[in-house]
Amino acid sequence: MFTARLADQFLLFVVPLVVYQTTQSVSLSGLAYAVETLPRVLFYPVCGVLADRYAPLRLMQVSQIGRALICVLGLIGFSLFGGLGWVVGISALCGLLTTQGFMAREVMLPQIFAHARFEKTQSISQSVNQTSIVAGPLLAASLFAISDWQTVVVIAAILFVCAEISMMIWRRANRTPIVATDDRNASWIIPFKTAFSHLVYLPGLKRVIALTASVNLIFGVTLATSAAMVTGLYAQSEEHYALLQTVGAVFTIVVLMMAGASRLSIGMIGLVSFSGVLIGGIVTAISPDYWLYMVGFAIVLGFDGMFNIYIRTVRQKIIPAKDYGKTTGVIILFNNLTQPLAGVLVGLTASVAQTGGLILVLCIVTALGGLLLSLPRLFARTTG
Template identity: 30%
Template sequence: MHSWRIQVFLGSRMFSTVGDQLLQFAVPLIVYTATGSVSLAGLAFMVEWLPRLFSLPVAGLLTDRFGGRRVYTVADGLRAVACALTLLALFRWPAHTFAWTAALMAVCAFCYAQAFIALESTVPDLVPEKDLAKAQSVLQVINSGAGVFGPALGGVLLIWIPPTHLLSVAGAMFAVSALGVLALKGIGSQASRDAGAVRRSVSDDLRVGVRSLTAKPVLLSLVGVSMVVNLMVGLAVATGAALTVGHFKQDDSVFASLQMAVGVLSIAAFVLMPWLLRRVSVYRIGAVAFVVSAVGGVLMGAAPTFPAYVLGYGLCIGLCGLFNVFIRLERLHWIEPEERGRVISLIVLLNQSTMPMAGLLVAVVGGWLPVQTLFLVVGAVASIVYVLVLRPLKSRAVTAQPVEQALSG
């Protein structure tokens, strides 16, 4: 195993992640700047997330059949081409900005799911088992760092170029990522060789997942709590550009401060995680992160000034990484190892279903109800879920035990 291959892969992943963050920063801004409609901005967010959800089961089958390297390369290559074609279309037919950007996000959302699952498949082919934990930590740092660097890069570039030109930068990053992984020959081939031996249908995988999920009340509780968190996050992301530029009357470049606030808090949380694990249980970390996210949502709903809104935005999304650690560790204790992939794919599908739901909610009611009111309503729902679901879960949660006991249980 050559270290240069790992470095090329991680570098490629860094370009891909920054490109994805830059795209998520640019598209809501492009839509709102062109249309002035918060409803269309919310609809664009829904269009972005629906393909991610429905393509998750397909992603696993494609990776098993064709190999992680090939699927990853094609996925990022398609995203690069889609960005270039959309930019050309926006120059030629600017009156159809929403349609072109919505189509772009649909394509990129589908490819994101393929690249994500392919990533999980490719890492073990590159990294020795003893170094897997370190590699996953580096990938987490890349993801968190991209949350800061991507919007910051977008904000700086907006000084010289219009929002639509950010698509060319994102497309170039996807192209570099695809070429980097394409150069790593000899990985991901085992999946292709074994493809004929394993031919699972999507419907069979989903049936197994549904049966295992419904048999475990704890898993259902975890799904319910995660759906509420993702609904709050979805509302925040779907309305960020509209509230920043429209309601608070800030410049386009200031919109980057939202994502930067999230990235800084995410990195800080990641750094503090080992210190926290030595002092409190994983359940307590997850519960506190849930409460802080809900408080951030309420703060966004009640914020009289833009700085207060940025603080609420950061609190709502910035600690999601800590909450996700609790969710991922807890559910592993309740899923049989031989069913883990199929059940988790269904859980992720349900968890993230409220992301496009948030976009649909904004699209439906954003024209006649103040967007900030939605945050107050969802904050109230989160309070009810905490009292009725998350707090009672402590008596059954394995992660409510001391860290050493929970990990060995």
């Protein structure tokens, strides 16, 4: 997981930076972010069905080897034809297989750690993920400073191969049964009907989806504008951009470790993390300089990671195990549609100076939405 996520961070790091540096346009940078993330989001329901139907380990292999091949073929295409679209295309196509790997891992984790507290399992998983985010920007920025984006993509391809080798070694040492949860269903229609039925009728699921979508909107705008804000509005270097990502990831690890070690109820984890994302978004929106912006950025990333613990734990408790992949895939589609939407909203801004106002408006809308979604629960507790 660490090695594959490290490679993925290389690609996520290089796309917005290369687009902004080449075009000097925050609008094109935002649209590139939308193009990069939209395929990942749209493919979640299909990947969810596949994760239930086929062996998760085999899907992980396809994900990792496939991404390495896409990097190689994309670089060959760039060398033959040129053009900025190749780096965006590589990241977008790799994003499809990243989604498949993510869904396979979501089905695997409850099977591997069946007897562990799921909040703790998710905390450790998120910590590993954020550790890769610490190392990714540092290494990618170092490579980018002495070479070009093609070198970054080559190293990403090598890391994807290393991820596959690491998983093969792990599997030799760990023989825990990992099976498909719904391999008897050959239909493509029934799984989606089941997933949408759970979405409508399982209690509490619609509220959690709405909260997550609103948090992802702030998170998406923050990521889509970070390169332009640092290198454009605050006139800092690529190294400062890497530092921003690293500080955010380190703070996230600290928050996740505290959440995993704490005895907070899952509801309190949700409340604290939701509030933290809002506060961080407001700080990034009003920050007059790079350093205060870094504080807000770190708070958004840190508490977004904590919110992921909340959302995944709640999903695991609500959704039946045999339908977990297909239902989670559809849920993540709705949750994450706000991220490419964030890129489109950034693309509509006239200049980088206007992004602070956009983030502030989104924070206010999210706060009001969270309050409205929580009122029925608060009222029920009061009357109960």
